[in-house]
Amino acid sequence: MGALTGIRVLDLSRILAGPWASQILGDLGAEVVKVERPGAGDDTRHWGPPWLADADGHDTDTAAYFLCANRNKRSVTIDLTRPEGQALVRDLARRSDVLIENYKLGGLARYGLDYAALKPENPGLVYCSITGFGQDGPYAARAGYDFLIQGLGGLMSITGQPDGAPGGGPMKAGVALTDILTGLYAANAIQAALHHRARSGAGQYIDMALLDVQVACLANQAMNYLVGGVPPARLGNAHPNIVPYQDFPTADGYMILAVGNDSQFARLCTEAGAPELAADLRYATNRARVEHRATLIPALNRLTVQRTTAAWIAALEAVGVPCGPINDLAGVFADPQVAARGLQRTQLRPDGCAVPQVASPMRLSRSPVALDRAPPALGEGNGEVLSTWLGLDEAEIARLAREGVI
Numbered sequence: 001m002g003a004l005t006g007i008r009v010l011d012l013s014r015i016l017a018g019p020w021a022s023q024i025l026g027d028l029g030a031e032v033v034k035v036e037r038p039g040a041g042d043d044t045r046h047w048g049p050p051w052l053a054d055a056d057g058h059d060t061d062t063a064a065y066f067l068c069a070n071r072n073k074r075s076v077t078i079d080l081t082r083p084e085g086q087a088l089v090r091d092l093a094r095r096s097d098v099l100i101e102n103y104k105l106g107g108l109a110r111y112g113l114d115y116a117a118l119k120p121e122n123p124g125l126v127y128c129s130i131t132g133f134g135q136d137g138p139y140a141a142r143a144g145y146d147f148l149i150q151g152l153g154g155l156m157s158i159t160g161q162p163d164g165a166p167g168g169g170p171m172k173a174g175v176a177l178t179d180i181l182t183g184l185y186a187a188n189a190i191q192a193a194l195h196h197r198a199r200s201g202a203g204q205y206i207d208m209a210l211l212d213v214q215v216a217c218l219a220n221q222a223m224n225y226l227v228g229g230v231p232p233a234r235l236g237n238a239h240p241n242i243v244p245y246q247d248f249p250t251a252d253g254y255m256i257l258a259v260g261n262d263s264q265f266a267r268l269c270t271e272a273g274a275p276e277l278a279a280d281l282r283y284a285t286n287r288a289r290v291e292h293r294a295t296l297i298p299a300l301n302r303l304t305v306q307r308t309t310a311a312w313i314a315a316l317e318a319v320g321v322p323c324g325p326i327n328d329l330a331g332v333f334a335d336p337q338v339a340a341r342g343l344q345r346t347q348l349r350p351d352g353c354a355v356p357q358v359a360s361p362m363r364l365s366r367s368p369v370a371l372d373r374a375p376p377a378l379g380e381g382n383g384e385v386l387s388t389w390l391g392l393d394e395a396e397i398a399r400l401a402r403e404g405v406i
Helices: 017-027 083-094 146-152 177-200 210-216 219-228 262-271 275-279 286-291 293-304 309-318 329-334 336-340 382-388 394-402
Strands: 008-011 031-036 051-053 059-063 073-077 098-101 126-131 204-209 245-250 253-258 323-325 344-348 354-358
Touching: 008 017, 008 083, 017 031, 017 073, 017 098, 017 126, 017 177, 031 083, 073 382, 098 177, 126 177, 146 177, 146 210, 177 204, 177 210, 204 210, 245 293, 253 293, 253 309, 262 275, 262 286, 262 309, 275 293, 286 293, 309 323, 329 336, 382 394
Parallel strands: 008 031, 008 098, 031 073, 098 126, 126 204
Antiparallel strands: 051 059, 245 253, 253 323, 344 354
């Protein structure tokens, strides 16, 4: 029994933020039905290569991108532009606890599938809308994409090498981080609304905006600006408030040092054969090191290049100095800690396709996460969902398919 067993989620979202939220709910035991366009499906099914291989090793038409956010769901294909398709979705929503959508502002109202239309039929429905800019404000009608929001929302202004440095300039994160964070916040908000419903009996509307999430997740950098009044600059891999806390060159590559306090810095200097650096008043405290990073970092660089990454990590871990390698993805999944935690999994689809997955990081002792369903083939759940949720018989489902409604 998952923590959310018994909760039904109708997922009308596409791409990443909404599917990430519904996947979290599915991992926790909710029954998730993903509504997709007949014949096409979620856009990310086509965002390849690479492509999922079938049981014979041949490429399918499902991109790896789709697989990252759509496990523990059943796919049904319904044409929302058809009145009969809209009626099917309304019937599904009437039997749902949660609905997630990421259409543009007002996009579902024309189909009678907005919250105002569905609430009278299901007062307990938790309805979560995810948009780029929210339901109000001067940008509400604009389309919002992760890359645009990373720029507009300030993340790119603090990510990348400084101006004038090699490769200097603003840089986006290597994954669609704003979408993922929005999915996480949405899943939290949905569970909060379900808890409120358990006490009050009433559902509610959730307005999630990528821009709101991006600004909220600027965390210490936002507060650095609000308290200090100066917009933070790009520092590459360096930290604005802690030194040394960045990448350093080694004899065969790079390593990361994450020195969080003065005693760790002293142990680093001793192991590096330069205890005088820790005794120097310019570097003895973190406050002083931040002020004098321009001279300290070159001095440390001259020391770190004298050993290999592996040699440094072995030596510094032995004396309690936080450090580590910079792995590529092959190195990540070969790492013994990653392997021990079981972060790489494989699921089988009903058609025999073996689907690689990254396990959920949530570890619950009494209601553990389960990877019960591989990301579905398009329309794989049509018969099952329409019969179990709506009570349609085989003949009716066949008619709907024949007429292109599903």
